Amino acid sequence: MMTLHPKIIDLTLDRMHRLLAQLDHPERRLPPVIHAAGTNGKGSTLAMIRAGLEGAGHSTHVYTSPHLARFHERIRLAGEVIDEDVLSDFLDECLAANGPDSITYFEITTCAAFLAFERIKADFTLLETGLGGRLDATNVVDQPRLTVITRIDLDHEQYLGDTIARIAFEKAGILKRGVPCVVGPQHDDAMQVIEAQAARLGVPLIAQGQHWHVWEERGRLVYQDETGLLDLPMPILVGAHQVQNAGTAIAALRHLGKDEAACEAALTNAVWPARMQRLKAGPLVDLAEAAGSELWLDGGHNPAAAAAVVESLSRLPPRPTHMICGMLNTKDTGGFMRPLAGVAESLHAVSIPGISATLTAEETVAHARAAGLDAEPAEDVASALRAILSKSPGARVLICGSLYLAGVVLQSNR
CATH class of the missing domain: 3.40.1190.10 (Mur-like, catalytic domain)
Structure with missing residues (x-):
């Protein structure tokens, strides 16, 4: 089909x-x-x-x-x-x-x-x-x-x-x-x-x-x-x-x-995954929890969604926050990144597997750095998570930037 x-x-x-x-x-x-x-x-x-x-x-x-x-x-x-x-x-x-x-x-x-x-x-x-x-x-x-x-x-x-x-x-x-x-x-x-x-x-x-x-x-x-x-x-x-x-x-x-x-x-009773969702189980969560960290997932991908993420994070108990981000080349990546600059200590960028319209990790890094974020590329979500946890155990880690990336995470984190 x-x-x-x-x-x-x-x-x-x-x-x-x-x-x-x-x-x-x-x-x-x-x-x-x-x-x-x-x-x-x-x-x-x-x-x-x-x-x-x-x-x-x-x-x-x-x-x-x-x-x-x-x-x-x-x-x-x-x-x-x-x-x-x-x-x-x-x-x-x-x-x-x-x-x-x-x-x-x-x-x-x-x-x-x-x-x-x-x-x-x-x-x-x-x-x-x-x-x-x-x-x-x-x-x-x-x-x-x-x-x-x-x-x-x-x-x-x-x-x-x-x-x-x-x-x-x-x-x-x-x-x-x-x-x-x-x-x-x-x-x-x-x-x-x-x-x-x-x-x-x-x-x-x-x-x-x-x-x-x-x-x-x-x-x-x-x-x-x-x-x-x-x-x-x-x-x-x-x-x-x-x-x-x-x-x-x-x-x-x-x-x-x-x-x-x-x-x-x-x-x-409402259920709506990947909207400021705290992940509670799976291999990625096991990795995070072993380091005393939280793992969150959000599929928002435009400036207004980024502002909502920032507001949501402000209501959680204080923790160092690091982000793993993948985005599409059809989105306002700079507009999405700017609200995040004040709350994320670092951002690790990934490309989204299987999606032709994905930005490369390097392209996302360029947008993130232009917005004032400390950013670096990563091969995939698991690699990015390990890099964050090695430097900042106990952190709050938010995977964000695309519903397509959220889908990949939910599928691989079973």
Whole structure:
């Protein structure tokens, strides 16, 4: 399949509409859809919405991207990662229907997910956009139950535009006439774009700072909207930015009519790997713990994600912090590095195995040094970790820079 349908980015919905018509439009018969877009936080927010819905006794289909260790993670059927044979059957059906026509890897796998979601019973469907929103392959559902837009920042500028307003226009493309949209915290220029598009389509907005508020108080999460106030545990997902993501998820759950118990389940039961995740087991952890060190993993890859990492680290007990970093050549590497310069004592750069768009370790080192970091190349993550531990036993080590690198780490650290 990868040979016939190379992994390219070609933003158009024409191929999706053609193949879905050949498949008799499964996207029109999905369980109620919650469709999420945004630059940062959409995956974490959907993970919390899923945990809340499942805590309330509902079954959920989930489609997210990219995967970390295995492609199958992208598709959950009624809460469970799709089985290999089931995935193969749905992909074969899509390939047969598509015939010799051009289609991308992401498009055909999205169609396979829709087929699975149509045919297997569940109460809700949670869809995460792959890139942007307006022309993303997931944006073929005419009447979702709810849309969600998390924080919009600069990322994928070569595809979505070089200003936050232009990127917001693409993300706001998931808005559908008359369908409510929960909006997380936004830059003013992003919010103006979202509000203009919402006004044009008659979309009721449920926006942070206007219709709901969330904050941390005395180690608890406090959420308030027009129906009242909730006093809840802090999210199990680490980082100050998860407070706002939690608020966005709670606003969605409240709109869906879910109670306080569901909102608490959203915060305490959510699972979303490689977002300020403390690794607890595996050979890399054994190596770190033998030196009295902690090992953390984060897949953020843009300046806003780096700022969130810095904020998260500031809330942990003080320890010398060293980083192992690998990045793609499509990202703002310098923008990612600059916030880290004030918190990392060193950075060891690696290339990402199996990824053609990876920066070399030497290229990442150059960006890191330009940002003021003490940086050097390493052959791989394990070598970098050994080098750090030999000089700084007891350190906190954060592997960061790319979800692709995070996937490699999770796969190799089993």
